[in-house]
Amino acid sequence: MTVKPGWQGRFYEDFEVGDVYQHPLGRSITESDNVWFTLLTCNTNMMHFNNHYAERSEFGRALVNSTLSLAIVLGETVTDVSQQAVANLGLDEVRFTHPVFVGDTLYAETVVLAKRESASRPHAGIVTVRTRGLNQAGDECLRFHRNVMVYKRGRGHDEGLFPSEPEPMDPHP
DSSP, X not given: OOOOOOOOOOOGGGOXXXXXXXXXXXXXXXXXXXXXXXXXXXXXXXXXXXXXXHHTXXXXXXXXXXXXXXXXXXXXXXXXXXXXXXXXXXXXXXXXXXOOBTTOEEEEEEEEEEEXXXXXXXXXXXXXXXXXXXXXXXXXXXXXXXXXXXXXXXXXXXXXXXXXXXXXXXXXX
């Protein structure tokens, strides 16, 4: 029997400029998601939590909080882009290009724009990506650039993190 590690994310060496990642998870947004996120972040714009108010707007219904949409789309990219991150260094050129409504499902797609070795941390490199969030109809709802510092292979702090048992799991219990 062979023990195989689960997906651990990409290390600096795994990124190639021009690669496109179509992230596998989509996330449908519920009314509870939108209301809780809006109120937890002290956003008092009633477009996100007062349906009566929102019905009178040009959209005719409540909008999903744009920073919730951003958080979900960025979160969807973690397994492919920043699972092995030292730190996010910045978000730039954030644009909200299409309204998001309760019930929409967001998907994420990322292209690698650049990569370089870190000048201050020899155990890491800096990767620049552009990500876009798409709804279930394929409409681009948002886009942004992100700079992330990523560990080099064999230099991450998660090596040996998984607890070991005296004997591996038996495939035939």
